[in-house]
Amino acid sequence: MPVQEIKFYQTGSLVVGNRLLDPERRTVQADPGRPNTLTSGHRACQGCGEALGARYAVDAAHRATGGRIVVVNATGCLEVFSTPYPETSWRVAWLHSLFGNAPAVATGVAAALKVKGRTDVRVVGQGGDGGTVDIGFACLSGMFERNDDVLYICYDNQAYMNTGVQRSGATPPAARTATTQAVGPEPGNPFGQGKNAALIAMAHEIPYVATATVADLRDLEYKVHRAMEFRGARYLHVLVPCPLGWATASSDTIRVARLAKESGLFPVFEAEHGEITAVSKIRRKVPVEEYLRAQGRYAHLFGDPPRTDVIAALQALADRNIRRFGLLDEEG
Amino acid sequence: MLKQTEGSQAVAEAVALCRPEVICAYPISPQTHIVEGLSRLVKSGALAPCEYVNVESEFAAMSVAIGASAAGARAYTATSSQGLLYMTEAVYNAGGLGLPIVMTVANRALGAPINIWNDHSDAMSQRDSGWLQLYAEDNQEAADLHIQAFRIAEELSLPVMVCMDGFVLTHAYERVDLPSLRQVDAFLPPHTPSQVLDPDDPVSIGAMVGPEAFTEVRYLAHLRHLRALEVIPKVAAEFAAAFGRDSGGLVRPYRLDDAETVIVAMGSVLGTLKDVVDERRAHGERVGVLAITTFRPFPFAAVRRALRGARRVVVLERTLAVGVGGVVTDHVRAALADAAPEPGGAVPYLRTVIAGLGGRPVTTASLHGMLDRAVTDRLDPLTFLDLRHDLIEREARRERAAERV
Numbered sequence: 220m221p222v223q224e225i226k227f228y229q230t231g232s233l234v235v236g237n238r239l240l241d242p243e244r245r246t247v248q249a250d251p252g253r254p255n256t257l258t259s260g261h262r263a264c265q266g267c268g269e270a271l272g273a274r275y276a277v278d279a280a281h282r283a284t285g286g287r288i289v290v291v292n293a294t295g296c297l298e299v300f301s302t303p304y305p306e307t308s309w310r311v312a313w314l315h316s317l318f319g320n321a322p323a324v325a326t327g328v329a330a331a332l333k334v335k336g337r338t339d340v341r342v343v344g345q346g347g348d349g350g351t352v353d354i355g356f357a358c359l360s361g362m363f364e365r366n367d368d369v370l371y372i373c374y375d376n377q378a379y380m381n382t383g384v385q386r387s388g389a390t391p392p393a394a395r396t397a398t399t400q401a402v403g404p405e406p407g408n409p410f411g412q413g414k415n416a417a418l419i420a421m422a423h424e425i426p427y428v429a430t431a432t433v434a435d436l437r438d439l440e441y442k443v444h445r446a447m448e449f450r451g452a453r454y455l456h457v458l459v460p461c462p463l464g465w466a467t468a469s470s471d472t473i474r475v476a477r478l479a480k481e482s483g484l485f486p487v488f489e490a491e492h493g494e495i496t497a498v499s500k501i502r503r504k505v506p507v508e509e510y511l512r513a514q515g516r517y518a519h520l521f522g523d524p525p526r527t528d529v530i531a532a533l534q535a536l537a538d539r540n541i542r543r544f545g546l547l548d549e550e551g
Numbered sequence: 552m553l554k555q556t557e558g559s560q561a562v563a564e565a566v567a568l569c570r571p572e573v574i575c576a577y578p579i580s581p582q583t584h585i586v587e588g589l590s591r592l593v594k595s596g597a598l599a600p601c602e603y604v605n606v607e608s609e610f611a612a613m614s615v616a617i618g619a620s621a622a623g624a625r626a627y628t629a630t631s632s633q634g635l636l637y638m639t640e641a642v643y644n645a646g647g648l649g650l651p652i653v654m655t656v657a658n659r660a661l662g663a664p665i666n667i668w669n670d671h672s673d674a675m676s677q678r679d680s681g682w683l684q685l686y687a688e689d690n691q692e693a694a695d696l697h698i699q700a701f702r703i704a705e706e707l708s709l710p711v712m713v714c715m716d717g718f719v720l721t722h723a724y725e726r727v728d729l730p731s732l733r734q735v736d737a738f739l740p741p742h743t744p745s746q747v748l749d750p751d752d753p754v755s756i757g758a759m760v761g762p763e764a765f766t767e768v769r770y771l772a773h774l775r776h777l778r779a780l781e782v783i784p785k786v787a788a789e790f791a792a793a794f795g796r797d798s799g800g801l802v803r804p805y806r807l808d809d810a811e812t813v814i815v816a817m818g819s820v821l822g823t824l825k826d827v828v829d830e831r832r833a834h835g836e837r838v839g840v841l842a843i844t845t846f847r848p849f850p851f852a853a854v855r856r857a858l859r860g861a862r863r864v865v866v867l868e869r870t871l872a873v874g875v876g877g878v879v880t881d882h883v884r885a886a887l888a889d890a891a892p893e894p895g896g897a898v899p900y901l902r903t904v905i906a907g908l909g910g911r912p913v914t915t916a917s918l919h920g921m922l923d924r925a926v927t928d929r930l931d932p933l934t935f936l937d938l939r940h941d942l943i944e945r946e947a948r949r950e951r952a953a954e955r956v
Contacts, residue, residue, distance in 0.1 A: 289748045291618060292757075299759055307755035312748040314621050315757030316644050320614035323606065327573060327618020327626070328748060330602035334572040334624055340750055358614060361607035 246440055247275075247282045254281045254310060256290075261308035262300040266469025268459030268476060269297055269347065269374040272433045276372050276457065277343065279443035281311065284341045289314070289328050293321035293346025293355055296381040297374065319354035321346045322362040325369040333368070341447060344371040348389035349379045352416045356388075359416075359454075363423035366451040370443070373416060373454070376461035384464040388414050391484070392536070393529050394516045396464070401519035410532060417490075420454040424493035431487060432458040434477035438499065442489065458485050466515020478510035483537035486544040501546045507534045553728050558690040558720040561727040562629075562655055562713075563588025565694035568735040569653075569701045571627040572742075573602045573619035575612040579634040580667045581717035582657035586629055609634035613641035613654075620650035621756055623747035625701065627652070631717055632659035632673045639677065646681020647768075648757065649775070651704035651711075651742070653697065654682075658818065658869075659717040660909040668910020669717040671818065671869035674846075675878050677712065681772055683779055684847040685799060686817040687715040690725040692844075695790065695798035698735055702786050705742050707779055714846075716819040716869075718910065730794055738793050776848040783845050801850035803842040804857050806832060810839030812926050813858055815883055816867040817843045820906070820913050824867065827918045836926065843879065854886040863900045865925050869907055876933045877903035900928070906936035 247253050256277040263270035280288050289312045292298045298315045301308040316324045325344035332340050344362075346355060351373035362369055378396045379385040385398040392410040395401040399408040420428045426449040431439040439457060446453040460476050462469040479485040480499065484507060487499035508530055511517040520526045541547055556564075563585050566574075574593065576586035593603040602619075606612045609630050616626040630638065635656055645652050656674045660666040674684060685700060687693035693715040700711040715721060746754060760768055780801065787800035797803075805825055807813060814824055824840045831838050841857050843850070858864055864887070868877040875881075880903040887899055904921055907913040917937050924930040 287750045289622065289750065298757075302755050302758040304758040304760040304764060307758060309755045310753060312750050312753040313755045314618070314748055315755075316614060316617050316648070317640055320610065320617075320641060323611040323614035324618035324621075326604060326606075326611075327575075327615035327620070327624075328622040329618075330573045330604055330615065331619040331622035331624035331626075334600045334602050335622075336600070357607055358611050361611055364607070365605070367604075 246437055247278045254278055254286065256281050256309065256311045257301060258308050258310055260306070262303065263296070264463055264469070266462040266472045267296075268433045268461060268472045269376060270300070271436075271472070272374050272439065272457045272459045273297055273345065275433075275436045275439050276345075276443050276455070277311065279440040280341070280343050280370065280447060283444045283447035284339075287340045288312070289332070289340060289342050291316070291321050291325040291328060291342065291344045293344075293350030294318035295347040295350050297345065297347065299381055318350050320358050321350060321355055322369065322371055323358040325371065326362050326365070326367040329368045342369045344369050346373060347380070348373060348375040348377060349387045351375075352388045352414055360419075360423065363420060363425050363452045363454070366425060368450050368452070370446045370453045370455065373456045374459045375456055376459050376464060378461070378464050380461045380464045389416070393520060393533060395519060396516070406519045407517075417454065417456045420456075421490045421493050423452070425452040425454065426450070427453040427489070427491055429454075429489040430456045430458070430485070432476040432480050432485060433460070434473050434480060435487070435499070438487070445489070464516065466518070467513055471513060475510070475513050478505055478513060481505045482507045482510045483541040483546050484510060484533070486540045486546055488544055495544070498544050498546060500548055501541070504547065507537050552731070553726060555724055556727055557584065558693055558715065558723050558725065559584030559657075560588050561690050561694045561729065562697060562715070562721075563592065564729050565697045566627055566653075566655075567592045567598055568730065568732055569698060569739055570625065570741075571598070571601060572624035573604065573616065573626045575604050575606050575615040575626070575628040577606050577609050577612045577630070577634065579609070579631045581659060581669070581721045582629045582631040582634070582655065584721060585655055585657070609638040610641055613638040613645060613652075616652045616654075617641060617645050617648065617650055620645070620652050621648070621748050623742070623744050625742045626650075627654070629655035629657065631657045632661055632667070635673045635677060636661065639680070642677055642680045642682065645710045647772070649708045649772070651701075651708055651744070653700045653704055653711050653713065655697070656712050656714045657717040657721045658714050666909040667717075669719050670908045670910070671714070672871075674712060674714045675870045678847055678878070681709070682847065683707075683709055683711045683776070683783075683845070685711065685713050685845055686843065687713065687720060688819060688821045688842060688844075690720055690723060690727050691796070692798045693720055694727055694729060695794070695796070698730070698739060699786050699790050699799045702739050703779065703782055705744075706782055706786070707775055708745060709775055709779065714818070719819045728796070734793065738790065779848050780850055799844055801845045801853045802857055803844060805840040805842065807839035807841065807857060809837050810860070811837040811862040812865065812922070813839050813841050813861040813863070814865045814867055814922075815841045815843060815854075815879065817846060817879065818869060820867060820869065823913055823915055824918065827915050827922065830915070830919075831922065838922065838926070846879070849882045851882075851886040851889060854883060855889055858883075858887060858899070861899055863902070863925060863928070865902045865904055865921075865930065867904050867906050871905050871908060877905065902930045902932060902934065904930075904934045904936055911937065
């Protein structure tokens with residue numbers, strides 16, 4: 220009788236086979252009683268990374284707290300596609316105020332809960348990269364600095380997608396947006412700009428900072444759970460591909476997110492009190508070109524002739540991340 | 552309890568008597584002493600349970616108040632001038648969401664040029680933000696209005712701005728009668744919001760509303776403001792019954808019986824105006840003052856009633872709408888126009904006096920001079936009190952010299 224070898228990774232996609240895990244280690248999505256905090260019927264685009272990331276993250280926060288959460292949402296795609304009056308997709312207590320104030324509003328909710336003696340109820344703030352690293356950054360930094368008891372999640376799709384794909388402070392170099400057009404001698408977003416919000420969060424020495432992508436949703440869930448074990452300010456930065464803004468196939472959202480991590484362009488790590496405590500190693504290193512080619516926002520790099528200089532500069536950024544965060548095993 | 556105290560301290564103590572649960576603090580002159588006073592009270596534990604949040608900007612101050620109020624807490628903040636402008640987006644948001652936040656605005660001019668002294672430009676810039684606006688005449692009323700403001704805000708589910716003149720009131724030591732906590736507790740019940748963020752009964756607050764319902768949302772807000780025209784006098788009457796003094800309400804007439812000339816004003820200048828009126832009344836002149844306490848919603852009917860019989864109305868403005876003139880004047884004109892609905896009907900003689908911008912003192916001498924002209928029908932339609940013509944002429948000369956042909 221031939222022996223069937225059981226492979227932990229069934230498909231070669233590096234996705235963990237859920238049924239092989241102990242029930243308590245399974246994703247919250249495998250639970251028939253999953254909360255569906257962001258339930259179906261919302262108006263996100265096909266293949267929206269943010270809708271996927273938000274559902275997993277808020278469901279995980281819901282499970283971690285026994286359903287005792289209040290969510291504060293910045294203006295942006297997530298808010299617009301989930302709550303067009305008179306409908307809502309949120310099955311949790313949810314508040315939207317403005318574009319640039321979600322961290323401060325979350326602080327206010329946390330303060331009210333503390334006064335009311337409801338410290339069992341936890342607060343999750345969330346927004347896109349524009350609402351977080353640009354217009355909401357002062358409020359975010361203030362919330363961090365005061366160490367308010369808020370988990371803030373940034374769903375980073377690297378541009379202002381809700382308004383039609385304009386550059387943000389999280390837009391990567393060379394990426395085409397509506398305000399960094401793919402024309403001229405240096406097409407796309409300039410090099411040497413932008414900010415790393417997770418590292419800035421760490422500089423506040425808050426209890427917990429982590430990055431994640433929607434390519435590894437188990438990792439995202441774990442990090443939300445881990446974040447909920449701390450009191451004080453916590454920050455989670457989640458890479459969420461946007462088929463519209465990145466000009467990718469809507470079936471490619473997970474693959475592109477994985478390539479971002481596996482190329483080294485998007486380092487996935489955890490930090491506690493300002494110190495990095497864990498990094499997700501690259502399992503199968505890919506050149507940045509593989510990541511870039513999958514996306515129309517970099518199409519100008521692959522014309523005739525191709526911009527090998529720009530691709531090399533992007534590869535250098537990935538290599539720097541790999542060195543800086545130790546993303547490869549020694550033998551890798 | 553009677554005490555001789557600074558206006559800001561009186562307001563801090565009045566707010567403390569209202570058992571605020573979340574206080575958001577950011578310094579700006581001339582408001583700062585209020586949040587300093589509250590800091591001392593919260594830090595000492597006297598206000599427990601109360602969260603005092605030191606925020607990084609006025610925008611955050613109002614945003615924290617929004618979150619706290621939406622989660623059911625009694626929220627308070629205070630600001631002035633540029634700070635009020637900086638939080639404007641959140642001010643409108645709180646108005647639209649109908650959150651019963653109370654905010655003190657220590658009235659100060661708006662820059663440029665930067666100026667820390669008193670006028671009403673800051674609060675006037677927010678007159679259509681969906682907040683109710685009450686203007687204090689003195690420190691006793693400033694303290695009393697805060698106690699009333701929480702009642703009004705929570706009864707209507709609308710935010711209330713209590714406006715008090717910066718420095719003139721905030722930094723002035725006056726005799727103020729502060730009630731006991733027991734008295735305030737009897738007047739102001741605990742806050743029981745109709746809708747609150749609660750995991751046990753989850754609601755979505757702050758949805759996007761499109762053309763199909765936006766007008767209706769705004770219309771309902773308008774109706775709530777109109778209801779405030781009934782609630783504000785009712786609360787003022789209950790306050791008078793409970794505390795034994797008149798504070799608040801919509802408008803307050805002073806010696807208006809048989810008055811031919813009426814000066815309309817808001818805020819601390821009313822004290823000086825009343826002195827001037829008393830002096831002129833002593834000489835037999837039929838003059839009076841109409842204090843507007845509630846500017847939002849604007850009490851058109853009450854103003855119209857109060858001005859019935861006046862031959863001349865002079866509106867003393869503490870702000871200038873550049874290129875237009877007076878802001879309060881436009882409201883008074885609308886109130887008076889309602890009194891003469893016939894086409895071509897006569898509207899009383901109405902004059903605007905811009906006074907006390909950026910902290911320039913409004914003196915009895917200047918007011919007498921202005922009234923001398925008013926009662927003899929020699930006042931320009933738009934008059935700037937104590938305008939320094941020498942300064943203007945010098946600048947005009949300089950500009951002419953710099954002109955290139």
